[in-house]
Amino acid sequence: MLKAKIKELMNEPGCATNQAKSDKDRKKGCGKTLVPGAAAGGCAFDGAKIALQPITDVVHLVHGPIACEGNSWDTRNSWSSGSNLYRRGFTTDMGNLDIVNGGEKKLYKAIKQAIARYKPAAVFVYQTCVASLIGDDVDAVCRAATERLGTPVVPVNAPGFAGSKNLGNRLGGEALFEHVIGTVEPDDVGPCDINILGEYNVAGELDQFRPLLARLGIRLRASITGDARYREVAACHTAKANMVLCSQALITLARKMKEKWDIPYYEGSFYGISDTSEALRNIARMLVEKGADPSLIGRTEDLIAEEEAKAWARLEEYKPRLAGKKVLLYTGGVKSWSVIQALQEVGMEVVGSSVRKATEADKKKALERLGGDEDKLADAITPRDMYAMFKDGKADMMLSGGRSQFVALKARTPWIDINQERHHGFAAYDGMVAMVREIDLSINNPIWAQVRAPAPWEVE
Amino acid sequence: MALIVDHNKALSTSPLKISAPLGASLAFMGMKGCLPMFHGSQGCTAFALVMMVRHFREAIPLQTTAMNEISTILGGMDQVEQGLLNIARRAKPEIIGLISTALTETRGEDMEGDVRQIRARNKELHDIAVVDVSAPDFAGSLETGWGKAIAAMIRQLVPAPGNQAKLNRVNLLPGCHLTPGDVEALKDIIADFGLEAVVLPDLSDSLDGHVPDAYTPTTLGGTSVAQVREMGRSRLTIAIGEHMRISAKTLQEKTGVPYVLLDRVTGLEAVDRLMVSLSSVAGVPVPARQRRARSQLVDAMLDGHFYFGGRSVAIAGEPSLVWTMGKLVSDMGATIAAAVTTQAQPGLAELKTERVIVGDFEDLEDQILEAGGCDLIIANSNARQVSAGHGIPLFRAGFPVFDRLGAAHLVSAGYRGTRDLITQLGNILMERPGHAHSEHDHEHKAAAAG
Numbered sequence: 001m002l003k004a005k006i007k008e009l010m011n012e013p014g015c016a017t018n019q020a021k022s023d024k025d026r027k028k029g030c031g032k033t034l035v036p037g038a039a040a041g042g043c044a045f046d047g048a049k050i051a052l053q054p055i056t057d058v059v060h061l062v063h064g065p066i067a068c069e070g071n072s073w074d075t076r077n078s079w080s081s082g083s084n085l086y087r088r089g090f091t092t093d094m095g096n097l098d099i100v101n102g103g104e105k106k107l108y109k110a111i112k113q114a115i116a117r118y119k120p121a122a123v124f125v126y127q128t129c130v131a132s133l134i135g136d137d138v139d140a141v142c143r144a145a146t147e148r149l150g151t152p153v154v155p156v157n158a159p160g161f162a163g164s165k166n167l168g169n170r171l172g173g174e175a176l177f178e179h180v181i182g183t184v185e186p187d188d189v190g191p192c193d194i195n196i197l198g199e200y201n202v203a204g205e206l207d208q209f210r211p212l213l214a215r216l217g218i219r220l221r222a223s224i225t226g227d228a229r230y231r232e233v234a235a236c237h238t239a240k241a242n243m244v245l246c247s248q249a250l251i252t253l254a255r256k257m258k259e260k261w262d263i264p265y266y267e268g269s270f271y272g273i274s275d276t277s278e279a280l281r282n283i284a285r286m287l288v289e290k291g292a293d294p295s296l297i298g299r300t301e302d303l304i305a306e307e308e309a310k311a312w313a314r315l316e317e318y319k320p321r322l323a324g325k326k327v328l329l330y331t332g333g334v335k336s337w338s339v340i341q342a343l344q345e346v347g348m349e350v351v352g353s354s355v356r357k358a359t360e361a362d363k364k365k366a367l368e369r370l371g372g373d374e375d376k377l378a379d380a381i382t383p384r385d386m387y388a389m390f391k392d393g394k395a396d397m398m399l400s401g402g403r404s405q406f407v408a409l410k411a412r413t414p415w416i417d418i419n420q421e422r423h424h425g426f427a428a429y430d431g432m433v434a435m436v437r438e439i440d441l442s443i444n445n446p447i448w449a450q451v452r453a454p455a456p457w458e459v460e
Numbered sequence: 461m462a463l464i465v466d467h468n469k470a471l472s473t474s475p476l477k478i479s480a481p482l483g484a485s486l487a488f489m490g491m492k493g494c495l496p497m498f499h500g501s502q503g504c505t506a507f508a509l510v511m512m513v514r515h516f517r518e519a520i521p522l523q524t525t526a527m528n529e530i531s532t533i534l535g536g537m538d539q540v541e542q543g544l545l546n547i548a549r550r551a552k553p554e555i556i557g558l559i560s561t562a563l564t565e566t567r568g569e570d571m572e573g574d575v576r577q578i579r580a581r582n583k584e585l586h587d588i589a590v591v592d593v594s595a596p597d598f599a600g601s602l603e604t605g606w607g608k609a610i611a612a613m614i615r616q617l618v619p620a621p622g623n624q625a626k627l628n629r630v631n632l633l634p635g636c637h638l639t640p641g642d643v644e645a646l647k648d649i650i651a652d653f654g655l656e657a658v659v660l661p662d663l664s665d666s667l668d669g670h671v672p673d674a675y676t677p678t679t680l681g682g683t684s685v686a687q688v689r690e691m692g693r694s695r696l697t698i699a700i701g702e703h704m705r706i707s708a709k710t711l712q713e714k715t716g717v718p719y720v721l722l723d724r725v726t727g728l729e730a731v732d733r734l735m736v737s738l739s740s741v742a743g744v745p746v747p748a749r750q751r752r753a754r755s756q757l758v759d760a761m762l763d764g765h766f767y768f769g770g771r772s773v774a775i776a777g778e779p780s781l782v783w784t785m786g787k788l789v790s791d792m793g794a795t796i797a798a799a800v801t802t803q804a805q806p807g808l809a810e811l812k813t814e815r816v817i818v819g820d821f822e823d824l825e826d827q828i829l830e831a832g833g834c835d836l837i838i839a840n841s842n843a844r845q846v847s848a849g850h851g852i853p854l855f856r857a858g859f860p861v862f863d864r865l866g867a868a869h870l871v872s873a874g875y876r877g878t879r880d881l882i883t884q885l886g887n888i889l890m891e892r893p894g895h896a897h898s899e900h901d902h903e904h905k906a907a908a909a910g
């Protein structure tokens with residue numbers, strides 16, 4: 001069953017990368033074979049957890065040995081405006097005997113205890129490699145628990161060895177589609193309700209665009225899954241439109257929601273000024289097409305004009321301090337062209353950008369922004385080459401995820417975090433200004449001259 | 461005397477336990493030119509790597525055999541072979557630690573046999589030491605894996621003794637509760653006696669947070685394989701922490717080098733024992749510098765004891781950390797309100813508290829509530845929710861500490877380390893209201909008198 005599901009996810013018609021492939025390539029699926037001894041990144045379980053953990057009022061229970069949860073709980077920087085239950089780690093901590101005897105009974109007991117003590121809106125049970133290998137039937141245990149205990153218990157079947165983190169994101173989306181979405185009928189359906197898919201409220205980013213939506217009278221029915229409550233997600237099939245961020249992660253969910261509940265979707269991004277405007281425009285367009293008051297479109301344009309002007313004006317003050325600085329943009333997937341645009345607007349030179357997970361269309365757009373210089377678009381840069389770029393002065397700073405942080409810092413080069421562990425929200429207009437501010441603070445910090453200067457006895 | 465209680469709960473909530481493979485990989489971080497690899501799915505490596513990166517604020521070299529469903533069923537020897545060859549080609553390490561995980565152990569891989577065959581047919585691996593460690597996640601925790609990795613290195617790298625003369629060296633086997641700063645302090649102490657230390661493993665040379673001159677894909681420093689091979693020529697082995705006993709014993713059996721096992725190196729009496737051992741093996745009296753440091757520690761105890769007396773402390777961590785911290789605070793006059801650990805280590809029964817619970821942070825919270833609150837929590841960063849929830853200050857110690865700077869440089873070993881630890885803990889307790897000797901009270905009384 002899991003195999004069939006993975007095959008289906010790997011052949012996603014809604015995925016632009018997939019559409020661009022030949023029939024033969026498409027058949028191979030999109031899971032790159034991982035090279036032992038030269039692989040990096042999380043597993044499918046990690047991906048499922050990232051996609052679902054931000055649901056705040058449920059127990060996230062990991063059925064496996066200690067490593068899966070013990071080594072990772074409360075490390076993702078998703079914020080909550082309500083319950084903090086999601087920040088507790090729950091695991092069956094399978095030991096020797098559980099592996100010999102099977103872990104199903106222990107799992108059932110764990111679910112029962114979690115419900116009794118924490119009274120969650122639901123329990124999400126995550127399958128792991130070892131439990132899967134010994135044949136524990138998580139689906140069956142969840143079914144039984146739901147029936148007997150009166151609280152929804154949702155199986156998330158994404159054991160680590162099934163594949164990559166990205167596949168896990170999608171499997172997490174599948175769990176929502178199969179077991180959660182559509183199970184609650186709300187009594188307050190409105191004409192301007194939307195969902196946002198693939199937004200995890202990292203460092204509170206929701207609050208950088210939720211107020212913009214509110215000003216237009218657009219209500220966020222559910223964010224999937226940043227700062228979400230279980231019942232919001234369960235009722236999100238009543239929204240009039242879906243906005244899909246970080247598209248490769250939850251595009252399948254968006255397509256299935258369109259097929260089942262006729263909810264149109266738009267793939268976009270809230271990173272970068274122009275992208276934010278595009279996103280707002282498309283949300284308004286979809287809502288009007290679904291019967292919202294057509295004046296929404298005009299009001300959206302007014303808001304965009306106002307906010308863009310404000311944002312560009314606020315970026316103006318950074319120009320003298322950032323002009324001419326060379327920046328390397330090394331991200332996994334966040335659509336980078338719109339960020340490139342904003343960095344260029346303040347006078348920075350983007351000397352390289354990775355397009356590892358970007359779609360063909362995004363690559364094209366990014367290439368345009370980089371003046372058609374293909375050398376500046378890299379799939380992956382090895383740490384050694386990256387270190388050399390800094391040492392040789394080819395880049396003055398890097399924007400990336402935590403993994404490559406120390407390549408920059410050890411080369412005494414400014415770095416800021418733009419991945420999921422980051423501590424600043426970078427979404428929408430305010431977020432872009434915040435990002436440029438962080439860049440300014442970092443690159444113009446007085447330490448750089450000091451730490452790069454040789455010690456007195458090293459000077460000839 | 462404490463009762464050690466293990467409820468063996470079905471549901472572990474807010475886990476305290478860290479996996480054994482992570483502990484094993486951490487041990488390899490103290491080896492020079494090393495790149496360890498987990499034999500498991502890539503998530504096993506990713507989680508461990510991220511956790512160590514966050515704690516040390518350093519790049520962590522750690523690879524994976526990237527097992528998938530099919531290779532798990534068919535057996536992972538090919539994955540191991542490819543992984544070893546890839547690492548050899550890309551990183552040119554001196555040593556590779558190959559660490560099993562729950563996944564490969566559940567399937568029942570014969571890693572040792574596989575490695576033997578793989579080495580025999582691949583010339584590229586001949587000059588690289590490959591040490592295999594069986595450390596499944598489902599048995600033990602961080603300490604377990606750390607101890608297993610070190611014992612495996614001793615078994616697989618140290619040769620039987622030849623006729624070579626003894627060197628002026630001691631072997632140091634630090635427990636995983638000791639920071640790079642602690643190891644550095646111990647090396648300094650040993651040097652004060654005119655001895656050289658071979659440290660297995662030496663995190664103070666690799667994860668001490670320094671800036672190297674060039675990019676390196678392996679560990680940034682540590683003990684070399686050559687030094688480990690010479691451990692049989694040392695005069696004495698000093699092992700610190702009960703979980704180092706097997707390693708010390710294995711080394712003795714293999715080389716005849718006698719060992720002393722010190723339960724801790726924090727606290728006046730404990731450091732005294734270290735000094736006596738070093739003095740007798742070096743054949744010199746305890747150096748003046750250490751005598752002075754001892755005197756400073758005695759003074760810190762005199763100045764500090766006011767703030768510990770009558771206060772209660774909750775401690776959570778690996779057995780060796782709970783033991784070290786528990787002994788220190790009770791030696792200073794505080795009581796232990798709660799003690800939670802990861803495994804039932806019998807020695808913990810000697811702690812001055814009613815119960816030592818084998819459990820998680822939910823147990824810590826329950827124990828604190830049952831005790832009617834406490835003045836201080838000593839635990840890793842994952843206790844931050846308990847700390848914030850009940851308004852009790854948290855002194856971060858153990859692993860992981862990801863929300864404070866300088867986790868690698870917290871020193872509690874030796875006279876100086878103990879002095880500084882007493883100062884830090886005392887200062888937190890001094891700030892905590894409700895104590896007769898707080899500064900505020902003094903001022904208040906002075907004002908009233910004036």
